[in-house]
Amino acid sequence: xxxxxxxxxxxxxxxxxxxxxxxxxxxxxxxxxxxxxxxxxxxxxxxxxxxxxxxxxxxxxxxxxxxxxxxxxxxxxxxxxxxxxxxxxxxxxxxxxxxxxxxxxxxxxxxxxxxxxxxxxxxxxxxxxxxxxxxxxxxxxxxxxxxxxxxxxxxxxxxxxxxxxxxxxxxxxxxxxxxxxxxxxxxxxxxxxxxxxxxxxxxxxxxxxxxxxxxxxxxxxxxxxxxxxxxxxxxxxxxxxxxxxxxxxxxxxxxxxxxxxxxxxxxxxxxxxxxxxxxxxxxxxxxxxxxxxxxxxxxxxxxxxxxxxxxxxxxxxxxxxxxxxxxxxxxxxxxxxxxxxxxxxxxxxxxxxxxxxxxxxxxxxxxxxxxxxxxxxxxxxxxxxxxxxxxxxxxxxxxxxxxxxxxxxxxxxxxxxxxxxxxxxxxxxxxxxxxxxxx
Amino acid sequence: xxxxxxxxxxxxxxxxxxxxxxxxxxxxxxxxxxxxxxxxxxxxxxxxxxxxxxxxxxxxxxxxxxxxxxxxxxxxxxxxxxxxxxxxxxxxxxxxxxxxxxxx
Numbered sequence: 001x002x003x004x005x006x007x008x009x010x011x012x013x014x015x016x017x018x019x020x021x022x023x024x025x026x027x028x029x030x031x032x033x034x035x036x037x038x039x040x041x042x043x044x045x046x047x048x049x050x051x052x053x054x055x056x057x058x059x060x061x062x063x064x065x066x067x068x069x070x071x072x073x074x075x076x077x078x079x080x081x082x083x084x085x086x087x088x089x090x091x092x093x094x095x096x097x098x099x100x101x102x103x104x105x106x107x108x109x110x111x112x113x114x115x116x117x118x119x120x121x122x123x124x125x126x127x128x129x130x131x132x133x134x135x136x137x138x139x140x141x142x143x144x145x146x147x148x149x150x151x152x153x154x155x156x157x158x159x160x161x162x163x164x165x166x167x168x169x170x171x172x173x174x175x176x177x178x179x180x181x182x183x184x185x186x187x188x189x190x191x192x193x194x195x196x197x198x199x200x201x202x203x204x205x206x207x208x209x210x211x212x213x214x215x216x217x218x219x220x221x222x223x224x225x226x227x228x229x230x231x232x233x234x235x236x237x238x239x240x241x242x243x244x245x246x247x248x249x250x251x252x253x254x255x256x257x258x259x260x261x262x263x264x265x266x267x268x269x270x271x272x273x274x275x276x277x278x279x280x281x282x283x284x285x286x287x288x289x290x291x292x293x294x295x296x297x298x299x300x301x302x303x304x305x306x307x308x309x310x311x312x313x314x315x316x317x318x319x320x321x322x323x324x325x326x327x328x329x330x331x332x333x334x335x336x337x338x339x340x341x342x343x344x345x346x347x348x349x350x351x352x353x354x355x356x357x358x359x360x361x362x363x364x365x366x367x368x369x370x371x372x373x374x375x376x377x378x379x380x381x382x383x384x385x386x387x388x389x390x391x392x393x394x395x396x397x398x399x400x401x402x403x404x405x406x407x408x409x410x411x412x413x414x415x416x417x418x419x420x421x422x423x424x425x426x427x428x429x430x431x432x433x434x435x436x437x438x439x
Numbered sequence: 440x441x442x443x444x445x446x447x448x449x450x451x452x453x454x455x456x457x458x459x460x461x462x463x464x465x466x467x468x469x470x471x472x473x474x475x476x477x478x479x480x481x482x483x484x485x486x487x488x489x490x491x492x493x494x495x496x497x498x499x500x501x502x503x504x505x506x507x508x509x510x511x512x513x514x515x516x517x518x519x520x521x522x523x524x525x526x527x528x529x530x531x532x533x534x535x536x537x538x539x540x541x542x543x
Contacts, residue, residue, distance in 0.1 A: 351481055364466070374480060375531065379523070391519050393519055395525075432481060436481050
């Protein structure tokens with residue numbers, strides 16, 4: 001079976017939902033972009049990447065960019081990626097959904113990544129086998145899992161779409177944007193912030209600022225009630241305190257220690273800790289988060305419990321290579337928001353975790369060891385108004401004593417306030433980051 | 440020949456011997472500084488070649504190192520790059536500058 005036939009079989013199987021099993025001896029040598037290499041010369045190592053978000057796309061690209069010794073198959077459910085970064089600007093009508101859409105074409109054509117659109121239903125972490133919904137089985141030397149996050153069930157919400165999270169950009173974003181547009185002046189909106197750790201620590205606060213600014217001109221008299229499950233601003237405290245209490249003080253009503261206990265979508269009511277009951281014409285309900293379902297299904301959730309949890313939420317990893325810390329599962333690496341590290345769950349640093357992981361896998365497959373002193377960085381911008389932004393930054397260095405990434409104090413912090421220049425920088429950063437990840 | 444030049448020449452000869460001894464292993468070992476320098480790519484483009492903020496490819500190692508030191512000294516203000524430059528050791532800055540200088 002040559003490589004072309006293997007690909008055709010995968011495609012046909014996906015199309016017809018037929019059964020196709022690929023055994024180890026189906027491994028071939030040619031690059032996915034070229035069938036010219038004669039079969040049976042050099043057997044390349046094979047890496048399967050599950051999930052084509054910021055982390056998954058970047059690791060697939062860099063595994064190929066940094067060496068031709070590895071065949072990479074990226075498995076993703078959706079034909080395009082919708083960026084969560086910048087998606088709050090869709091709510092205020094400043095960006096379109098299509099401006100957040102990214103394709104996998106460049107990963108294929110420029111880097112020779114094999115992209116398979118399908119749904120992974122099982123991962124065997126010991127034998128490194130991946131089973132798709134159509135029963136196709138793929139084998140690899142290493143598996144990289146980047147399935148992002150999943151939301152906890154909100155008591156009372158059921159299947160109602162009246163309280164969108166809009167925390168995975170897509171139809172939920174459009175839904176919330178339409179609800180906001182339809183809201184009458186003088187009516188209130190509620191935004192809930194889950195207990196940390198969640199995706200994009202400054203994200204809910206920046207969304208609150210952006211919407212508050214928008215309400216002032218588009219819905220005069222309306223208020224934004226923020227229910228924060230955390231005891232205080234999770235990050236960028238100075239800027240968000242000044243923005244919430246100062247600049248947007250007439251619009252934002254902020255409650256800390258106000259975790260959501262249940263909701264009643266029929267009456268658009270939210271019941272929060274401390275006996276707090278609030279209603280809103282629009283409710284942006286951002287639930288608690290855990291690793292994408294495949295992590296728990298594979299038995300790799302072994303880190304992070306919040307009060308009352310019976311199961312761990314995220315995947316523990318060795319941050320030198322992002323290999324799972326679950327005994328026997330060392331061939332599986334977990335990057336991005338699904339992993340439990342000292343680093344934030346966010347797209348920019350997921351891109352860097354992916355590079356560390358790609359470098360480590362390349363070294364390991366060549367018989368070596370990961371770089372003993374990796375460095376990562378996190379950077380992002382927060383919209384404080386429709387035209388002004390702040391920034392937040394950190395660098396992490398590996399600490400061999402705690403075996404974790406420690407933030408460098410002098411390199412960690414936010415801008416002193418916000419301005420128009422940073423808003424422009426934000427747009428430039430977004431373009432650069434997405435190109436580095438997808439093109 | 441001064442002692443410094445002599446040492447450099449010995450290093451070069453040593454490297455050549457290494458290459459000769461194990462070409463395959465050499466090809467698979469990532470060049471030093473590449474992973475460190477990849478921290479620049481999110482904002483300056485893959486391999487420092489854009490799109491994004493200032494292009495880094497095409498600059499000499501000294502230029503990049505000097506720029507980072509200026510950001511670190513505060514001469515360039517209190518922007519994001521001033522903060523970023525505080526995160527690396529001097530050796531790391533030299534190493535990533537050296538690797539970036541190989542990009543044209």
